[in-house]
Amino acid sequence: MAPKLNIIIVGGGIAGLSTAISLRRYGNTVTVLERHSCPQALGGPIGLTPNATRVLIEYGLREVMEKAHVAVEGEINFRRWANGEVLDSMRRDELTEVYGFPSWSCSRFKVQEILADVAVQRGVKIIFSAQVFGVDLEKPAVFLKHGTSMEADLVVGADGIRSVIRGAVAGNTEFKTSSPYGSYNIDFPRSLLQSDPEVDYLTRGDNFWFGPQIVVAINMPDHGDNLNVAFGTVSDDGQEGEWHTHGDLEKLKDTFADYDPGIIKLLTYAKAEDCYIWRQSDLPHTDHWVSKSGRVVMIGDAVHAMLPAVGMGASQGIEDSACLAMCLEAAQSIHDLPKVLHAFETIRKPRAEWMVQRGREESVGFFLPDGEAQQQRDAYIKNNRLWLPTGWDGSHVDEPPEGQFNPLSHAYRQAFNIFDYTERRLADLLK
């Protein structure tokens, strides 16, 4: 029988909290240390793809998440930047029909709030205002302020892109993303837009504009009834993992001055104090996700932060949560931790790193200036459903398909069954 472990998770984001819930399911004692005093209300919408909703449903969260899931009734539209021409449209429930599990969209804040509530109800201890400054990889133990420390059987680093734990395990806390993209973020009150016939269509569906700069407009009724709009720019604006910086609204308006008139009109409603800027960032590959001692492991953005174009940041953290708990459950004693954690790394690393790479390639594809490559992309969007796997026979895709425009790539991303895959791989790796 697997040992019941005393586990510290550093970071109460989506990866840390879903892992806390997952580890509790097997009877482990779990403490989450979060540096902020409460879940942060910042951040835009989070898309939870069917590969992740499958996991949350298995954790018993269907009802609570479906109440919170806030996608508006309208379609998701993919548009041309210059004039808003619709290249393709799809309904969210088309994804459910194809992949067998729903696709949820919620504000990041709401997802975190739900996960934190459920974790606490199930016996997880969350300590807020508990910033971790360092880790003893051998004991293992984490160091908090005023010289205090906490020991555990296992430390899980879920502390996001600026991870302290990564610095200790892999030696690369300081990083500079290779991403050339900045992201301005503004919430617009939906009631204001609904009273203007030139922009009220934006509140009835979600919209993506592809072009030399991109725009993503997602309705978030759960977040003060706002339309959240991300304006992606090719620029060195914004800082990695820094979500509180105000952006220069006038500069943003200049950058989008020749864009779809609907976007120019939308920007007349923007207020400077609501305009934030951050950097779209990912991480270079990290050689090891597990400390040599086999007592500290990293998950989520701490080890595989990816660009938003791939739409998988939160969903990959949620897959980590399922896989990690299953691997730990395969240990016969605490001495097996290095072995099962290396199995976790072996199972998760190639898939997460493929997503990181896809994020880079898809960003290039989304940000194309007008020209031959842009025309090919737009023709592809018109002729193939962008998020649907044309020609897929429904069988599980274990390995990433080759080629940038391979329709099977979405079957690999969204139909992936992390429970079944982990079980099969573990049987192989631990025999």
Ligand SMILES: Cc1cc2nc3c(=O)[nH]c(=O)nc-3n(C[C@H](O)[C@H](O)[C@H](O)COP(=O)(O)OP(=O)(O)OC[C@H]3O[C@@H](n4cnc5c(N)ncnc54)[C@H](O)[C@@H]3O)c2cc1C
């Ligand atoms: C404020 C914020 C806003 C975001 N907004 C968006 C968005 O609009 N769109 C999007 O796609 N993605 C956004 N993200 C990223 C997205 O949430 C993640 O990609 C995804 O959810 C994976 O989450 P994670 O738990 O691995 O990392 P994160 O969400 O970064 O969570 C890490 C957690 O660890 C905590 N932490 C960090 N260092 C320490 C420490 N030393 N000690 C204790 N706790 C620590 C952080 O406060 C945070 O709660 C945002 C992240 C943050 C933190």
